[in-house]
Amino acid sequence: MSELLDIADRVIAMAKPGEQVEAFVSRGTETDVRVYQGEVEHFVSAQSEGIGIRVIRHGKTGFAYASTLDQAAIAEVLADARDNVAFGNPDEWAGVAEPDGVPVTEVDLWSEVLEHFPTERKIELAKELEQLTLAADNRVRTEDSNYSDGAVEAAVASTNGIRHVGRENGCYLYIGTLADDGDESQTGFGFTVGRSPDEFDMAKASADAAMRATRLLGASKPASKKTTIVLSPYATAMLMGIIGGTLNGESVTKGRSLFADRLGEMVANPLVTLIDDPTNPLAYTATDLDGEGLAARRNVLIEAGRLNQFVHNSYSARRAKARSTGNATRGGFASVPGVGCLALQLQPGTRSQEELISGIDDGVLIDSFFGLHSGVNPISGDFSAGASGLSITGGALGAPVREFTVGSTLQRMLLDVVEIGADVEWLPMSAAGVSLAIGDVMISGS
Amino acid sequence: MGRVIEQDVLQRVLGEAVRTGGEFAEVYAEDKRSTSAGLDDGKVEQVNSGRDRGAGIRVVRGETTGFAYTSDLSEDGLLTAAKAAASAAAQGGDQVRTINLTRAVEHIVSPIEQWPGDIPKATKVEMLQRMNDAARSAGSEIVQVSASYADGQKRILVANTEGVLATDTQSRLNVRVQTVANGDAGMQTGFQSAGHTMGFEMFDHVDVEALARDAARQAIVKLNARPAPSGTMPVVIRRGSGGVLFHEACGHGLEADLVAKGGSVYKGKQGQQVANPLVTLIDDGTMTAEWGAIGIDDEGHVSQRNVLIEDGILTDYMWDYLRARKEGRRQSGNGRRQSYHHLPMVRMTNTFVLDGPDDPDEIIAQTERGVYVAELGGGSVNTATGDFVFGMVEAYLIENGKITAPLREGNLIGNGPKVLQDIDLLGNDFAMGRPGTCGKDGQGVPVGDGQPTLRVKALTIGGTAA
Numbered sequence: 001m002s003e004l005l006d007i008a009d010r011v012i013a014m015a016k017p018g019e020q021v022e023a024f025v026s027r028g029t030e031t032d033v034r035v036y037q038g039e040v041e042h043f044v045s046a047q048s049e050g051i052g053i054r055v056i057r058h059g060k061t062g063f064a065y066a067s068t069l070d071q072a073a074i075a076e077v078l079a080d081a082r083d084n085v086a087f088g089n090p091d092e093w094a095g096v097a098e099p100d101g102v103p104v105t106e107v108d109l110w111s112e113v114l115e116h117f118p119t120e121r122k123i124e125l126a127k128e129l130e131q132l133t134l135a136a137d138n139r140v141r142t143e144d145s146n147y148s149d150g151a152v153e154a155a156v157a158s159t160n161g162i163r164h165v166g167r168e169n170g171c172y173l174y175i176g177t178l179a180d181d182g183d184e185s186q187t188g189f190g191f192t193v194g195r196s197p198d199e200f201d202m203a204k205a206s207a208d209a210a211m212r213a214t215r216l217l218g219a220s221k222p223a224s225k226k227t228t229i230v231l232s233p234y235a236t237a238m239l240m241g242i243i244g245g246t247l248n249g250e251s252v253t254k255g256r257s258l259f260a261d262r263l264g265e266m267v268a269n270p271l272v273t274l275i276d277d278p279t280n281p282l283a284y285t286a287t288d289l290d291g292e293g294l295a296a297r298r299n300v301l302i303e304a305g306r307l308n309q310f311v312h313n314s315y316s317a318r319r320a321k322a323r324s325t326g327n328a329t330r331g332g333f334a335s336v337p338g339v340g341c342l343a344l345q346l347q348p349g350t351r352s353q354e355e356l357i358s359g360i361d362d363g364v365l366i367d368s369f370f371g372l373h374s375g376v377n378p379i380s381g382d383f384s385a386g387a388s389g390l391s392i393t394g395g396a397l398g399a400p401v402r403e404f405t406v407g408s409t410l411q412r413m414l415l416d417v418v419e420i421g422a423d424v425e426w427l428p429m430s431a432a433g434v435s436l437a438i439g440d441v442m443i444s445g446s
Numbered sequence: 447m448g449r450v451i452e453q454d455v456l457q458r459v460l461g462e463a464v465r466t467g468g469e470f471a472e473v474y475a476e477d478k479r480s481t482s483a484g485l486d487d488g489k490v491e492q493v494n495s496g497r498d499r500g501a502g503i504r505v506v507r508g509e510t511t512g513f514a515y516t517s518d519l520s521e522d523g524l525l526t527a528a529k530a531a532a533s534a535a536a537q538g539g540d541q542v543r544t545i546n547l548t549r550a551v552e553h554i555v556s557p558i559e560q561w562p563g564d565i566p567k568a569t570k571v572e573m574l575q576r577m578n579d580a581a582r583s584a585g586s587e588i589v590q591v592s593a594s595y596a597d598g599q600k601r602i603l604v605a606n607t608e609g610v611l612a613t614d615t616q617s618r619l620n621v622r623v624q625t626v627a628n629g630d631a632g633m634q635t636g637f638q639s640a641g642h643t644m645g646f647e648m649f650d651h652v653d654v655e656a657l658a659r660d661a662a663r664q665a666i667v668k669l670n671a672r673p674a675p676s677g678t679m680p681v682v683i684r685r686g687s688g689g690v691l692f693h694e695a696c697g698h699g700l701e702a703d704l705v706a707k708g709g710s711v712y713k714g715k716q717g718q719q720v721a722n723p724l725v726t727l728i729d730d731g732t733m734t735a736e737w738g739a740i741g742i743d744d745e746g747h748v749s750q751r752n753v754l755i756e757d758g759i760l761t762d763y764m765w766d767y768l769r770a771r772k773e774g775r776r777q778s779g780n781g782r783r784q785s786y787h788h789l790p791m792v793r794m795t796n797t798f799v800l801d802g803p804d805d806p807d808e809i810i811a812q813t814e815r816g817v818y819v820a821e822l823g824g825g826s827v828n829t830a831t832g833d834f835v836f837g838m839v840e841a842y843l844i845e846n847g848k849i850t851a852p853l854r855e856g857n858l859i860g861n862g863p864k865v866l867q868d869i870d871l872l873g874n875d876f877a878m879g880r881p882g883t884c885g886k887d888g889q890g891v892p893v894g895d896g897q898p899t900l901r902v903k904a905l906t907i908g909g910t911a912a
Contacts, residue, residue, distance in 0.1 A: 036509075039508075039509045039510060043534035044513045045531075046513075046515045061492040063492050068497075084494065086567075087568060089489040178830055185711075187828055371835030374824040374826070379626060379634075384856030384910075388833075403833050404859065405859050407908050445906060446677070
């Protein structure tokens with residue numbers, strides 16, 4: 001039926017007695033259009049394919065990949081993976097996933113509309129977004145306006161009886177902006193995502209891109225102080241991605257999680273319920289299967305502040321004497337499965353961002369963080385990130401602020417949650433956005 | 447790979463690429479083999495092998511670039527990609543152009559003595575075990591160690607309609623080690639890495655066990671660290687640990703593609719004083735064996751040494767083919783890409799600041815109260831505003847001219863143009879730093895950086911202490 005599954009099947013059939021073999025085969029296409037000042041700056045049209053093979057024997061694992069599905073290359077990949085087995089140390093928990101009987105939730109991951117969407121329309125959409133954004137505010141210039149789409153078909157099969165093939169596609173528009181006032185420039189961005197272009201909200205993307213850049217004009221460095229911050233939905237999604245990483249079962253079993261011994265304990269304010277649910281079709285990273293071919297599923301990680309569970313793939317689950325939670329991740333055919341959250345969401349509250357801000361006498365609205373990769377240590381929990389946004393005074397938004405950091409620890413920030421907004425936003429990230437107020441953080445500025 | 451794609455095939459493919467009216471076309475082909483191995487929790491988890499091979503073809507007409515890539519290096523595969531790139535860039539026309547390629551002699555910047563691919567995998571894995579043992583024996587506080595080894599040998603070929611036919615062979619290797627120490631106040635981490643553009647002889651010069659012990663020492667020291675201060679104060683950055691400061695504070699802002707779109711605070715500043723006169727900033731792709739060293743850039747241009755800032759004065763930006771063509775000037779060997787899947791753009795290679803006049807010990811002694819950064823982590827910058835951050839992996843307080851208490855991790859934040867002016871002391875102890883991966887527009891490329899010990903008279907420390 002599927003050429004890719006046939007390829008995977010043929011690899012599995014070559015397994016020798018005593019070997020576990022897993023083949024992951026994928027083929028994808030992508031289109032990238034970049035428009036600048038009404039002209040197409042680049043148009044990328046590409047196809048790629050490849051195979052990754054894991055071989056496990058006597059508890060030792062070897063892996064190899066190639067970016068081709070050429071017959072001879074596949075034989076070489078299998079031979080390399082086998083050869084690599086010799087150099088690993090035995091690990092009693094090593095192995096490919098065992099089918100666990102959990103039924104697959106059907107998630108509609110394929111859009112026929114996108115599949116047949118004409119190339120000229122892709123270019124027009126990027127041009128339209130540029131025009132809409134320029135029309136939104138005369139202080140705004142664009143850096144580039146982009147249309148991107150991708151489609152991938154992937155098959156995974158193993159000697160343990162895993163055998164799946166599936167396909168998904170998706171697209172998004174992204175625009176980067178600059179706003180000028182005299183010598184000063186500020187930057188902004190806007191995007192809109194969809195399974196198909198029919199789902200694009202171009203009005204919101206252009207308004208966001210213009211607003212983000214212009215509202216920072218005239219920003220100054222705030223004074224250092226302890227205060228309350230309100231994270232924009234985008235900033236919250238960034239933070240949740242990091243929190244999710246600390247709940248990774250592999251980190252827990254290897255003594256690298258700051259929540260390792262805290263199951264069942266209160267680790268967050270009772271307002272916090274954090275769910276990983278890739279079966280929610282609204283999530284950008286929605287999927288029916290995890291990276292090892294087990295059913296993706298809904299997992300409640302923190303429930304009303306209490307640490308409920310970690311996420312596992314089959315390896316970390318075996319080690320932790322738990323069951324896989326369907327959280328194997330896979331970066332493509334060139335990498336082995338890891339563990340991670342797939343589609344995080346904070347359970348929303350009841351009030352809008354404006355209402356949430358109205359209750360804060362003194363604080364800062366954080367538009368965006370930067371430098372999270374260099375300033376946050378997910379093992380110690382130390383949190384320090386560059387930020388920009390607007391000051392909050394007497395329950396209302398005030399002057400723009402920039403060139404400051406937000407400092408706390410991940411542990412404190414979860415406990416110091418003051419309120420969660422109702423304004424859920426689905427972003428092209430592995431976590432959904434929602435406004436989030438956190439008290440008692442240190443702002444470091446002048 | 448020169449033999450995999452014959453010269454006459456390249457000439458026909460380029461001819462096809464410009465048949466519908468393109469002004470410029472280019473074939474970039476690469477064949478890469480890589481090996482990596484990871485150790486975690488005391489065990490070598492697995493050895494990985496990879497093979498990436500393919501070509502990217504771009505066609506430029508007017509302001510538009512069409513690009514397609516393929517893993518099929520046969521003449522048919524390349525012609526299909528050439529047609530796809532041509533139709534993306536240009537419609538109409540039927541021109542026949544004869545392309546005459548001239549094969550350039552390879553520009554060898556980093557000679558390779560021992561091909562990593564010829565070294566037994568057992569030798570690579572055994573090194574990880576030694577790193578693990580060294581880190582764990584550094585102290586009972588060390589509760590976890592992970593270590594990795596990776597090598598990649600890449601052969602690239604670039605041919606274009608201007609007659610360029612150039613090849614390069616790049617061999618890079620790196621080792622990384624992360625440690626976790628546990629104490630009364632929770633866990634702390636240490637990290638060290640080393641990487642070079644050379645052969646396996648790298649390990650005649652790099653002591654991996656010393657590297658692992660250093661990563662262990664960092665984690666143990668931080669068990670007693672106090673929260674970093676908040677607010678603005680002088681910051682001293684140890685030699686070879688803070689080149690990332692210049693990479694972020696001004697390197698990206700000197701990339702001609704960002705400048706052209708008005709997205710850099712350094713636009714229009716050529717010939718102007720943009721830094722303290724102590725500062726001379728170089729970007730140099732020819733530094734033998736350094737992480738960002740290349741024989742040719744990914745557009746076939748021979749790598750070179752470029753002076754970006756001289757005695758504080760902005761002398762030049764960095765250029766790729768498209769930006770240089772537009773300005774009617776020469777490119778500077780800075781057109782780079784992550785792989786054949788990607789379009790090239792302006793990128794740094796090895797970016798560093800030359801020695802100044804000051805004794806490094808004196809720099810510390812002259813600082814009444816401040817922060818001493820022994821190891822910086824990664825960073826990022828908004829080139830339009832110049833605001834940048836970078837992380838402190840290992841830092842200490844300076845009190846009364848002496849290094850005192852260790853500090854917990856955090857970011858430093860500053861504004862590029864202001865920080866360049868605020869460098870008020872520059873040491874005479876230059877060193878290159880750790881290997882880095884620079885991210886831009888979704889592409890990562892290997893870069894090096896370096897600097898002598900220096901002081902910035904005011905930076906904002908992103909800590910939590912008052």
